[in-house]
Amino acid sequence: MSDLPLIQADRAVPPPAATTTTSGRRRRLRLLSRTDRVVITLMVLVPMLLVVGLVWLPALATVLLSGTNWDGIGPFSEIDWVGLKNYDDVVNIYPPFVPAIQNNLLWLAALFVVATPFGMFLAVLLDKELRGSRFYQTALYLPVVLSLALIGFVWQLIYSRDQGLLNALLGTQTDWYGDPHVNIWAVLVAAGWRHVGYIMLLYLAGLKGVDPSLREAAAVDGSSEASTFFRVVFPVMRPINIIVLVVTVIESLRAFDLVWVINKGRNGLELISALVTANVVGEASRIGFGSALATIMLVVSLVFITLYLATVMREGRR
Amino acid sequence: MSRPRSQADYLARLVPPSVAGLNRRSLLAGAAGAGALLGTGLLAGCGSDSDSGGGSKTVSVGSNASDPTPKDVLAKLAAGFQSSSGVQVNINTVDHNTFQENINNYLQGKPDDVFTWFAGYRMRFFAAKGLTGDVSDVWGKLTGFSDAFKKASTGDDGKQYFVPASYYPWAVFYRKSVWQQHGYQVPTTLDDLTTLAGQMKKDGLIPIAFADKDGWPAMGTFDILNLRINGYQFHVDLMAGKEAWTSDKVKKVFDTWAGLLPLHQPDALGRTWQEAAQSLQQKKSGMYLLGLFVAQQFNDNEQDDIDFFTFPEIDSTIGAKALDAPIDGYMMARKPKSEANAKKLLDYIGGVDAANIMVKGDPGTLVANSGGDTSGYTALKKKAAELVGSATEIAQFLDRDTRPDFASTVIIPAFQQFIKNPKDISGLLTSIENQKKSIFTS
Numbered sequence: 001m002s003d004l005p006l007i008q009a010d011r012a013v014p015p016p017a018a019t020t021t022t023s024g025r026r027r028r029l030r031l032l033s034r035t036d037r038v039v040i041t042l043m044v045l046v047p048m049l050l051v052v053g054l055v056w057l058p059a060l061a062t063v064l065l066s067g068t069n070w071d072g073i074g075p076f077s078e079i080d081w082v083g084l085k086n087y088d089d090v091v092n093i094y095p096p097f098v099p100a101i102q103n104n105l106l107w108l109a110a111l112f113v114v115a116t117p118f119g120m121f122l123a124v125l126l127d128k129e130l131r132g133s134r135f136y137q138t139a140l141y142l143p144v145v146l147s148l149a150l151i152g153f154v155w156q157l158i159y160s161r162d163q164g165l166l167n168a169l170l171g172t173q174t175d176w177y178g179d180p181h182v183n184i185w186a187v188l189v190a191a192g193w194r195h196v197g198y199i200m201l202l203y204l205a206g207l208k209g210v211d212p213s214l215r216e217a218a219a220v221d222g223s224s225e226a227s228t229f230f231r232v233v234f235p236v237m238r239p240i241n242i243i244v245l246v247v248t249v250i251e252s253l254r255a256f257d258l259v260w261v262i263n264k265g266r267n268g269l270e271l272i273s274a275l276v277t278a279n280v281v282g283e284a285s286r287i288g289f290g291s292a293l294a295t296i297m298l299v300v301s302l303v304f305i306t307l308y309l310a311t312v313m314r315e316g317r318r
Numbered sequence: 319m320s321r322p323r324s325q326a327d328y329l330a331r332l333v334p335p336s337v338a339g340l341n342r343r344s345l346l347a348g349a350a351g352a353g354a355l356l357g358t359g360l361l362a363g364c365g366s367d368s369d370s371g372g373g374s375k376t377v378s379v380g381s382n383a384s385d386p387t388p389k390d391v392l393a394k395l396a397a398g399f400q401s402s403s404g405v406q407v408n409i410n411t412v413d414h415n416t417f418q419e420n421i422n423n424y425l426q427g428k429p430d431d432v433f434t435w436f437a438g439y440r441m442r443f444f445a446a447k448g449l450t451g452d453v454s455d456v457w458g459k460l461t462g463f464s465d466a467f468k469k470a471s472t473g474d475d476g477k478q479y480f481v482p483a484s485y486y487p488w489a490v491f492y493r494k495s496v497w498q499q500h501g502y503q504v505p506t507t508l509d510d511l512t513t514l515a516g517q518m519k520k521d522g523l524i525p526i527a528f529a530d531k532d533g534w535p536a537m538g539t540f541d542i543l544n545l546r547i548n549g550y551q552f553h554v555d556l557m558a559g560k561e562a563w564t565s566d567k568v569k570k571v572f573d574t575w576a577g578l579l580p581l582h583q584p585d586a587l588g589r590t591w592q593e594a595a596q597s598l599q600q601k602k603s604g605m606y607l608l609g610l611f612v613a614q615q616f617n618d619n620e621q622d623d624i625d626f627f628t629f630p631e632i633d634s635t636i637g638a639k640a641l642d643a644p645i646d647g648y649m650m651a652r653k654p655k656s657e658a659n660a661k662k663l664l665d666y667i668g669g670v671d672a673a674n675i676m677v678k679g680d681p682g683t684l685v686a687n688s689g690g691d692t693s694g695y696t697a698l699k700k701k702a703a704e705l706v707g708s709a710t711e712i713a714q715f716l717d718r719d720t721r722p723d724f725a726s727t728v729i730i731p732a733f734q735q736f737i738k739n740p741k742d743i744s745g746l747l748t749s750i751e752n753q754k755k756s757i758f759t760s
Contacts, residue, residue: 092752
């Protein structure tokens with residue numbers, strides 16, 4: 001608290017002579033003018049209200065609604081409480097649920113094991129200032145600029161069974177989007193294509209910030225390129241690595257647009273987010289059931305958020 | 319550049335000249351002005367609502383006719399109504415899919431006096447919930463509608479809640495030139511159809527074009543098989559959740575379908591209906607079960623080459639007279655601002671003058687009122703109108719005949735599962751039945 005007076009100290013109202021006898025705590029408060037106090041209160045209150053109103057209340061409402069069978073019609077007083085029935089239904093009689101969980105995990109694994117390392121690899125290559133590196137950089141980053149919905153459309157032109165580019169080039173008749181054993185991989189290629197560019201740019205920015213003298217020192221000590229990267233550069237980039245990790249997890253949890261554009265998340269492309277949308281949004285209005293799915297998604301996200309926060313806080317304490 | 323004398327001076331210099339002229343007060347005034355502009359804009363958007371409240375000389379229509387042709391037709395209908403009755407029509411057009419997806423909120427809020435909708439379960443559901451108005455007295459004045467149309471406009475309580483405007487039938491489409499070339503005959507029984515399809519296979523054609531990437535086209539196949547095997551009443555009861563999906567009757571539908579699947583275009587789940595229709599247009603497929611809108615995928619000079627037959631008979635005691643022919647039309651809000659005007663408008667829409675406007679304005683639909691002058695119809699449309707006119711019962715298509723949550727979250731994945739793996743029918747039907755019980759009891 002001792003640094004509080006530093007805030008616009010020059011404009012603070014000087015304490016009137018009469019109050020000099022009051023306690024020190026009061027005096028310190030008085031150092032902030034009334035306007036300052038109003039401003040600070042507003043700056044705390046407004047964002048708090050926004051966060052509570054737009055994040056916490058809807059989240060809480062989702063959890064509450066997941067215990068009902070509301071169909072979106074009629075007043076709240078007519079909502080029937082059905083307890084855990086929706087969860088029971090989700091797990092036991094809703095066939096798309098298990099594939100959705102599997103696909104979300106597969107998505108995470110594919111981005112984590114393939115796309116992210118590949119993006120980092122490209123960043124390292126581009127950091128070498130190859131000829132035309134600007135061009136490669138732009139080309140690789142381009143997919144990130146396009147919306148996932150547009151990407152879905154672009155790949156549809158490539159993957160279409162009867163009229164697509166891929167089958168025309170290969171002379172095959174593979175049903176890239178329709179065959180449930182194939183389509184998730186086809187979509188992962190499309191999603192990865194975009195993810196690689198994103199990670200590449202993030203990582204490249206980090207690499208540019210690494211002190212060149214570290215590399216020089218490593219080179220003088222006779223370290224090879226690879227061991228310089230893994231033993232010197234990679235550990236120095238720890239903050240960026242964490243960001244990349246978090247971005248990868250977020251991207252795989254919120255994966256939605258691509259599968260929705262392709263076939264509304266059905267037939268092999270089930271994802272939790274798509275199931276939530278299919279049930280809640282639109283004419284279907286299975287609000288209670290969809291909320292149960294959304295709550296499950298919230299719990300899954302919380303696991304990752306907790307892990308992340310725990311790591312970051314441990315960092316901060318160190 | 320002189321040195322800034324104080325911090326405030328220094329900060330003031332950072333502001334680019336283009337903005338420097340504005341002080342905080344004028345900015346606020348500008349924001350308020352912009353706000354006022356936006357506000358009036360929004361108010362103007364809602365104007366039709368607030369204006370029409372006072373006088374009895376206006377009526378508002380909520381329209382999902384967002385495509386140019388239907389939008390134009392509705393505008394002409396409104397003009398026609400205005401000149402005949404003197405009541406002004408305000409049309410609020412919303413994107414077709416958005417309108418459909420927001421219908422729950424729309425009807426519970428302040429809906430327009432009259433709005434576009436479809437016949438079927440959903441129509442009856444809204445009527446039963448009291449979200450739409452009874453228009454039985456309008457029906458008392460309407461002429462030119464067959465009993466099938468009246469049945470499709472009637473709610474669960476026996477009153478009418480809907481005025482039909484246009485419709486299109488589902489049938490098996492083919493190209494005349496292809497059939498002439500190979501000497502194919504229209505099949506009248508399922509066995510004929512199977513034999514014909516087998517012949518097509520030998521002739522190097524895909525017998526039945528098929529696509530189900532979007533999930534709904536397969537409903538057409540299920541519907542027609544169910545109508546032929548179990549009849550219209552069973553279809554209605556099954557859709558209403560009264561019959562069990564695990565019953566032998568449903569099983570028979572799927573068994574028949576499984577028998578026909580090898581004659582369908584393979585890998586349907588990755589294909590859109592447009593692509594399947596193009597395979598028919600390119601003479602790669604022999605026939606295609608779809609709605610009349612399949613004609614959109616044909617060139618203008620090929621329109622005369624399109625022909626169709628209704629799906630052949632499977633059970634002679636049931637016959638082949640029922641079919642899917644979704645009907646589009648209009649409903650009235652539960653509390654219209656001017657009920658008299660709303661009913662007058664519905665009366666006009668159901669009348670012969672309106673039917674004539676629709677025939678002229680939109681070549682893509684069939685008019686529900688048989689009194690309309692249909693001399694402008696193409697041969698294809700004439701035949702389609704005859705087909706529906708001779709139908710004993712008209713079903714509305716699976717997703718219009720049942721709860722939308724059941725159709726979209728249960729039936730679509732289940733049918734796609736069946737197309738993937740037609741062998742495990744009883745497991746699939748048990749899964750559908752379990753979900754149906756959960757949804758329909760809630």
